[in-house]
Amino acid sequence: MAKNKSLGTDPYKGVxxxxxxxxxxxxxxxxxxxxxxxxFGYEEYNASPLEPSELYEAxxxxxxxxxxxxxFEDRGGRSVALRPEMTPTVARMVAAKERELPFPLRxxxxxxxxxxxxxxxxxxxxxxxxxxxLFGADSVEADTEIITVAYQILKEFGAxxxxxxxxxxxxxxxxxxxxxxxxxxxxxxxLSKVIDKKEKISAEIFEESVExxxxxxxxxxxxxxxxxxxxxxxLGEKDPEVSKLIDLIEALDTLxxxxxxxxxxxxxxxxxxxxxxxxIFDNSEENNxxxxxxxxxxxxxxxxxxxxxxxIGFGMGDVTLRDFLETHNLLPKFRxxxxxxxxxxxxxxxxxxxxxxxxxxxxxxxxSVDLSRKKKGEQFKIADKKKIPFAICxxxxxxxSRSLIIRNLKTREDKxxxxxxxxxxxxDSLKE
Amino acid sequence: MAKNKSLGTDPYKGVxxxxxxxxxxxxxxxxxxxxxxxxFGYEEYNASPLEPSELYEAxxxxxxxxxxxxxFEDRGGRSVALRPEMTPTVARMVAAKERELPFPLRxxxxxxxxxxxxxxxxxxxxxxxxxxxLFGADSVEADTEIITVAYQILKEFGAxxxxxxxxxxxxxxxxxxxxxxxxxxxxxxxLSKVIDKKEKISAEIFEESVExxxxxxxxxxxxxxxxxxxxxxxLGEKDPEVSKLIDLIEALDTLxxxxxxxxxxxxxxxxxxxxxxxxIFDNSEENNxxxxxxxxxxxxxxxxxxxxxxxIGFGMGDVTLRDFLETHNLLPKFRxxxxxxxxxxxxxxxxxxxxxxxxxxxxxxxxSVDLSRKKKGEQFKIADKKKIPFAICxxxxxxxSRSLIIRNLKTREDKxxxxxxxxxxxxDSLKE
Numbered sequence: 114m115a116k117n118k119s120l121g122t123d124p125y126k127g128v129x130x131x132x133x134x135x136x137x138x139x140x141x142x143x144x145x146x147x148x149x150x151x152x153f154g155y156e157e158y159n160a161s162p163l164e165p166s167e168l169y170e171a172x173x174x175x176x177x178x179x180x181x182x183x184x185f186e187d188r189g190g191r192s193v194a195l196r197p198e199m200t201p202t203v204a205r206m207v208a209a210k211e212r213e214l215p216f217p218l219r220x221x222x223x224x225x226x227x228x229x230x231x232x233x234x235x236x237x238x239x240x241x242x243x244x245x246x247l248f249g250a251d252s253v254e255a256d257t258e259i260i261t262v263a264y265q266i267l268k269e270f271g272a273x274x275x276x277x278x279x280x281x282x283x284x285x286x287x288x289x290x291x292x293x294x295x296x297x298x299x300x301x302x303x304l305s306k307v308i309d310k311k312e313k314i315s316a317e318i319f320e321e322s323v324e325x326x327x328x329x330x331x332x333x334x335x336x337x338x339x340x341x342x343x344x345x346x347x348l349g350e351k352d353p354e355v356s357k358l359i360d361l362i363e364a365l366d367t368l369x370x371x372x373x374x375x376x377x378x379x380x381x382x383x384x385x386x387x388x389x390x391x392x393i394f395d396n397s398e399e400n401n402x403x404x405x406x407x408x409x410x411x412x413x414x415x416x417x418x419x420x421x422x423x424x425i426g427f428g429m430g431d432v433t434l435r436d437f438l439e440t441h442n443l444l445p446k447f448r449x450x451x452x453x454x455x456x457x458x459x460x461x462x463x464x465x466x467x468x469x470x471x472x473x474x475x476x477x478x479x480x481s482v483d484l485s486r487k488k489k490g491e492q493f494k495i496a497d498k499k500k501i502p503f504a505i506c507x508x509x510x511x512x513x514s515r516s517l518i519i520r521n522l523k524t525r526e527d528k529x530x531x532x533x534x535x536x537x538x539x540x541d542s543l544k545e
Numbered sequence: 546m547a548k549n550k551s552l553g554t555d556p557y558k559g560v561x562x563x564x565x566x567x568x569x570x571x572x573x574x575x576x577x578x579x580x581x582x583x584x585f586g587y588e589e590y591n592a593s594p595l596e597p598s599e600l601y602e603a604x605x606x607x608x609x610x611x612x613x614x615x616x617f618e619d620r621g622g623r624s625v626a627l628r629p630e631m632t633p634t635v636a637r638m639v640a641a642k643e644r645e646l647p648f649p650l651r652x653x654x655x656x657x658x659x660x661x662x663x664x665x666x667x668x669x670x671x672x673x674x675x676x677x678x679l680f681g682a683d684s685v686e687a688d689t690e691i692i693t694v695a696y697q698i699l700k701e702f703g704a705x706x707x708x709x710x711x712x713x714x715x716x717x718x719x720x721x722x723x724x725x726x727x728x729x730x731x732x733x734x735x736l737s738k739v740i741d742k743k744e745k746i747s748a749e750i751f752e753e754s755v756e757x758x759x760x761x762x763x764x765x766x767x768x769x770x771x772x773x774x775x776x777x778x779x780l781g782e783k784d785p786e787v788s789k790l791i792d793l794i795e796a797l798d799t800l801x802x803x804x805x806x807x808x809x810x811x812x813x814x815x816x817x818x819x820x821x822x823x824x825i826f827d828n829s830e831e832n833n834x835x836x837x838x839x840x841x842x843x844x845x846x847x848x849x850x851x852x853x854x855x856x857i858g859f860g861m862g863d864v865t866l867r868d869f870l871e872t873h874n875l876l877p878k879f880r881x882x883x884x885x886x887x888x889x890x891x892x893x894x895x896x897x898x899x900x901x902x903x904x905x906x907x908x909x910x911x912x913s914v915d916l917s918r919k920k921k922g923e924q925f926k927i928a929d930k931k932k933i934p935f936a937i938c939x940x941x942x943x944x945x946s947r948s949l950i951i952r953n954l955k956t957r958e959d960k961x962x963x964x965x966x967x968x969x970x971x972x973d974s975l976k977e
Binding site for chain 1: 565642693
């Protein structure tokens with residue numbers, strides 16, 4: 114061991130250490146995600162964060178592959194990437210077993226994903242992201258279900274309908290509008306990117322950029338983008354994509370999901386979306402921003418030489434979600450693993466403590482035993498600092514006695530109790 | 546999108562894809578680990594798999610840093626490693642908050658760790674590993690607790706005492722023996738490595754290697770290593786390290802843990818162990834091998850320029866554990882997320898299906914709804930293939946009726962039931 118120079122204790126730049134109080138919140142988020150996804154019958158899958166880098170060369174915006182993805186060469190000369198997102202991985206997995214899997218597939222995963230971001234405030238190089246995907250169903254019902262899952266997750270976290278809004282669009286509608294306005298495919302591509310940035314740039318720059326691309330067709334485009342009524346009129350209510358969107362919004366309405374907004378300028382970054390796209394926004398003033406989103410990508414499996422499998426899904430990151438929960442005061446309070454701490458006041462009681470702890474664990478009471486050999490008051494203090502709710506002190510006189518004193522470490526109340534009643538007492542107290 | 550060439554669907558070499566049936570077992574393993582660790586009051590922590598590579602240069606065997614660790618340079622010129630094990634990370638985290646953390650600390654984590662292994666059967670480049678550590682307690686009680694946690698985990702998985710054996714040693718005992726036999730520190734180091742490999746090489750090669758290192762002191766060394774009685778006699782029962790080991794074995798015995806073996810040749814690879822080391826072996830003939838182990842490392846935090854914090858811990862990998870569970874027939878059967886599948890026989894029933902599903906989910910019944918639009922028989926088949934236990938078919942005549950037919954997809958039994966009783970029926974059936 115090289116002991117001459119002390120090592121630093123910082124983690125790698127842009128990633129997080131999860132101390133127990135942080136990990137508690139991570140677990141709460143992950144479990145809530147799992148609970149809701151499973152309630153709709155979604156099954157969990159996972160994969161390694163290491164992927165052959167060629168998986169990302171075939172898709173995503175160019176920017177991501179070249180500048181933001183961690184890529185390195187292994188000793189065998191293979192180019193390896195740390196996954197920047199989960200969609201290519203899940204598409205790869207579905208493509209590999211496309212003949213045997215029972216479609217429609219409901220799948221979810223909670224991977225960590227990596228982006229090489231330039232170091233700046235709030236930009237992390239690793240975060241966790243719930244991915245929920247529905248493979249092999251191309252219908253308004255499928256779209257309705259995926260958006261319902263997203264909605265129910267926020268509700269399960271305790272959010273109110275007024276806390277967020279679900280913006281929905283259909284890329285095919287925008288494409289149809291472009292066609293109506295005689296915008297060429299090449300112009301369309303650039304124009305989509307400009308529209309995607311509309312909310313991030315000033316109205317003047319936006320209008321200038323549009324004019325530069327399509328000249329005097331600008332006016333009509335902007336009128337259609339500003340008024341949904343005008344847009345629907347331009348395309349006709351019987352346009353199949355328009356009517357699908359109307360059906361979707363109605364189906365959500367029958368389920369009580371009414372905080373929905375048709376937003377024709379919503380594009381979402383990735384190239385692979387082919388139809389419906391949606392994005393959930395925080396309504397609060399302090400955190401008025403996009404939380405997460407998703408969309409339909411029907412063509413992705415073709416890059417593996419497989420048949421088309423229509424798919425819709427979304428991804429939801431832990432960092433933005435946590436900000437949302439914090440803003441709306443929805444984060445849970447830390448609860449310690451141990452519900453009871455057994456203090457040891459006299460070494461003669463150590464064996465009794467060990468055996469009592471084992472029998473309490475068997476009844477389902479998580480129990481820790483003192484190892485500090487400090488004074489009783491100190492032991493209580495440490496247990497309280499760890500946020501353990503109850504403590505019992507064991508000394509000479511407790512050995513063989515069937516009566517114990519249990520302390521509520523928060524209220525400092527003591528209560529005499531039979532040894533055989535300890536587990537029930539703790540269960541009842543924590544239920545309240 | 547580059548569509549000219551099809552992409553392969555294989556994962557990166559040496560890592561695993563977890564399809565739902567595989568992930569189900571991973572979740573079972575992780576939850577069992579969490580449950581037992583928490584029952585002793587251990588708190589979960591986590592960190593990124595990315596670490597500054599200098600963290601591994603200060604410790605571990607040289608081999609690991611140079612040949613087996615994934616190291617690459619990021620775009621900022623920083624040398625980054627994919628963690629090959631968790632101990633340096635947790636030591637870093639404890640060192641960083643050493644002044645504020647409430648010792649003794651009971652911590653656990655379930656990280657994925659990476660090793661660049663030469664491609665060969667059964668050698669994976671990524672696996673998950675439970676890490677359980679107890680920081681800030683240097684006593685027989687602390688050693689007893691850590692070994693008890695390891696034991697209880699195997700019991701929780703359903704293993705019998707006769708399925709495995711816990712081998713225990715104390716490195717200080719071997720060091721004391723070396724001193725008695727006038728073996729120099731330099732000889733000791735090499736000798737420890739030879740002893741560590743004893744079980745992997747032939748007796749002849751082992752004896753030759755020992756003789757080459759220490760000449761005619763070989764005979765006495767081997768006699769002591771072969772007989773624990775002789776060894777204890779050589780050092781004296783009152784030797785503090787010998788008596789600690791005896792106390793530990795006795796303390797485990799009072800907790801009913803009797804499949805314990807003092808094994809003086811047990812060394813364990815890592816350089817940082819300073820006292821007690823232990824390793825759990827599978828007793829079965831088919832899988833007669835080391836499963837996992839741990840030990841006491843009291844000096845590790847010194848590399849961060851901090852005070853000594855005595856620590857004992859262990860690591861338990863998912864791959865070896867799974868082999869063990871498979872060998873002893875202890876793997877659980879896959880259970881689907883959804884407990885009930887609602888088939889839709891007629892499109893007019895779709896809205897009813899959506900609303901019934903939502904209300905069942907609210908009562909805690911995970912419910913999926915058909916999106917395939919296939920015939921009833923096909924819908925049952927798909928649900929059964931997904932291992933969903935129950936299905937209800939909804940057509941025109943079910944709308945508004947309060948009576949439904951629920952099918953047990955395994956037994957193919959049908960049963961008429963009131964809509965309001967569906968949830969209770971499923972709860973009761975799955976409890977049996």
